[in-house]
Amino acid sequence: MAELKYEIVENIAVLSEGAKGWQKELNLISWNDRAPKYDLRDWSEDHTKMGKGVTLSSEEVQELKKALQELTL
Amino acid sequence: MAELKYEIVENIAVLSEGAKGWQKELNLISWNDRAPKYDLRDWSEDHTKMGKGVTLSSEEVQELKKALQELTL
Numbered sequence: 001m002a003e004l005k006y007e008i009v010e011n012i013a014v015l016s017e018g019a020k021g022w023q024k025e026l027n028l029i030s031w032n033d034r035a036p037k038y039d040l041r042d043w044s045e046d047h048t049k050m051g052k053g054v055t056l057s058s059e060e061v062q063e064l065k066k067a068l069q070e071l072t073l
Numbered sequence: 074m075a076e077l078k079y080e081i082v083e084n085i086a087v088l089s090e091g092a093k094g095w096q097k098e099l100n101l102i103s104w105n106d107r108a109p110k111y112d113l114r115d116w117s118e119d120h121t122k123m124g125k126g127v128t129l130s131s132e133e134v135q136e137l138k139k140a141l142q143e144l145t146l
Binding site for chain 1 (some may be wrong): 081084085087088089097099101114115125126127129130132133134135136137138139140141142144146
């Protein structure tokens with residue numbers, strides 16, 4: 001598998017901290033030099049290791065925002 | 074690997090629709106009969122196949138909601 005290149009353009013929010021310093025984060029990430037996308041996943045403390053996650057377009061983030069506003073937590 | 078049992082307790086929102094009817098969804102899902110958690114991932118049209126995603130606690134969803142409210146999209 002080819003190496004995955006990524007750059008965390010902006011760390012928007014840390015949602016929680018788990019074991020060994022891993023954090024669930026919302027970031028703006030550029031994958032393989034492409035235009036940055038929103039990204040929600042777990043990261044190790046130094047951001048060298050990542051867990052599974054989802055990448056979201058601005059449109060999807062907009063829909064998510066709407067859905068959460070209507071949600072009673 | 075043991076079979077993964079899941080039940081979609083509530084379909085909260087569909088964020089987008091992709092190729093072959095796959096949808097990015099925010100759901101409340103019970104994994105292996107445990108208490109339901111929020112879950113953001115891609116699903117096939119009939120919900121028999123799933124993509125990678127993230128599972129979120131209510132606290133994490135609350136933090137995400139706050140972060141998105143402050144975000145200019």
